[in-house]
Every structure is written in C-alpha cells, then in structure tokens.
Amino acid sequence: MLALESLEVAYPGGIKALRPTTLTFREGEFAVLLGPSGAGKSTLLRCLNGLVRPTNGRVSAPGVGDIAASRATLRRHRAVTGMVFQHHHLIGRLTALANVLMGRLGHQSTLRSLWPPSRSDQRFGLEALERVDLLDRALTRVDLLSGGQQQRVGIARAVAQRPRLILADEPVASLDPATATRVLDLLRSICRTDGISAVVSLHQVDLARHFADRVVGVRGGEVVFDGPPARLCDGVLSRIYGARPAEVSVDIVEAPRARRAAIYASRTV
Numbered sequence: 001m002l003a004l005e006s007l008e009v010a011y012p013g014g015i016k017a018l019r020p021t022t023l024t025f026r027e028g029e030f031a032v033l034l035g036p037s038g039a040g041k042s043t044l045l046r047c048l049n050g051l052v053r054p055t056n057g058r059v060s061a062p063g064v065g066d067i068a069a070s071r072a073t074l075r076r077h078r079a080v081t082g083m084v085f086q087h088h089h090l091i092g093r094l095t096a097l098a099n100v101l102m103g104r105l106g107h108q109s110t111l112r113s114l115w116p117p118s119r120s121d122q123r124f125g126l127e128a129l130e131r132v133d134l135l136d137r138a139l140t141r142v143d144l145l146s147g148g149q150q151q152r153v154g155i156a157r158a159v160a161q162r163p164r165l166i167l168a169d170e171p172v173a174s175l176d177p178a179t180a181t182r183v184l185d186l187l188r189s190i191c192r193t194d195g196i197s198a199v200v201s202l203h204q205v206d207l208a209r210h211f212a213d214r215v216v217g218v219r220g221g222e223v224v225f226d227g228p229p230a231r232l233c234d235g236v237l238s239r240i241y242g243a244r245p246a247e248v249s250v251d252i253v254e255a256p257r258a259r260r261a262a263i264y265a266s267r268t269v
C-alpha cells in the first residue's frame, strides 16, 4: 500500500540518515521498526508523511501517488495519516476532548475549523476517547493526566482522524513496561479492528516480538532485516544492534533516550 522507492535522505552536513531504500508496507499490517539510536528510524517514519523530504526517491500512497508531488497530494495523504509521538505533542492546558478534536481538523475546511466543533465531531471525539478507556477524563486538562493516559489521548487523536495509516515514533519510550504494554495493546487492537496500517518505531525487542506482524530492522540508514518477529533470533539481533543479544534488551531498552545513544556509541563495532 505504502511504497518507498529508492528513498534516500542526506541531512545538511552530509549525514546519510537513509541509504537507498525500497520497501512496501502492506495494507492492515502492524510493522515495527527496530534499530539502535541514530539508525534512521525516525527519519524513515518522517518521510512517510512528508515531514522529512527525501534527497532522492519517493513515497507513494494508494489513491495519492507520490505524496510529495504537490501540496495537494501531501495534504490528502496527511488527512488519512495519524501521528503518535513519544512526547505526545498535546496541548497541556486543553482538555483531552479538545486535543482529540484536533485530529479532525485535517477533514475540515479552514473556515469550518474556525467554528466550534460540530456535534458529530464531538461525538466522534468522545467515541475515540471511549476506545482508549478515557471517556471519564474527556473534560480533564491533559497536563493533569499521567504519561500513559496522555499517550492514550494521543492515540485517540490519531484515531479521531479516521486514518488509513498510523505512524508512531517511539510511542512508549517514556512509559513504564506495564503501561507500555497496555498502550501498545490498545493501539494494535484499534488498528486491527479498523483495518488501519501502522508503522511503529520501538526500542523494546520484547514488545516488537509480541506486537509486530512484521519487523524491519534498520542500522546505519539501511534495512538489515525484514521479516516476521519469530525470525528475531540472536544472529538477527546482533545484525541490527551490533551488540551481543544478551546486551540488547536489558540496559539499552530500559535506558532513557539520551543515555541509549551513549551506550550504543560505546558498543559500535
């Protein structure tokens, strides 16, 4: 459904974040990107909704074609692509419902978006919150919610957009293991029920094993593994992480993002 054709990204300064990559994400698939810090996972994800412009190659979406062909194609693609971020990107002083309703803006004209939300949009937003078990918090300010609850609001916002695709960049990196599992479980089950495709970057190998239909392993801007989670054996993990498998899932996965980078740097082979 979503095709990357010889996609390549070089950032200013010459960093090749993504080497020529050709890949297809299939309809309804829950794909997980795994890879060490700096591997290029965020860059790849951001190319999928045009937040990063490739240096070469293109991303094609069904019914849209090359998403970067024009502002209109990018807008059409983004209208059906929900984003879930590590740090939620919510507006803290607004209620959960108001944040969720932001997911509807891509479906409205500029003029309509200046008016209060319609009843049907409000109902849609409340349904989205109910699906992430937060209906009772609809009118609570988001900055009064826990990290896990905020991430569920982030998912509800993406779902309220009625997306065909959800892109999630380390959606559970700031959460404790039990909350991370619950949040991913919700995300995957909503994607399954609604037939939404998902591309999710994770650092936790165990979560990838549990939730992914397909794992794409990235290292040094290249896809070094592409297959079902059952094939994530020790050899594959060391190909992806360049570390002994026993070292992969404990200290790296539990470490905060900034420290992970230092751990990886010290282990680069």
Ligand SMILES: Nc1ncnc2c1ncn2[C@@H]1O[C@H](COP(=O)(O)OP(=O)(O)OP(=O)(O)O)[C@@H](O)[C@H]1O
Residues within 6 Å of the ligand: 011, 012, 013, 015, 016, 017, 035, 036, 037, 038, 039, 040, 041, 042, 043, 044, 257, 261
């Ligand atoms: N805006 C930018 N300008 C210059 N270099 C960048 C930029 N964004 C990322 N990079 C570099 O591109 C490479 C890939 O970064 P990217 O954020 O895609 O990796 P990642 O796998 O998502 O890492 P992490 O797991 O730490 O988030 C890294 O070397 C990074 O330093």
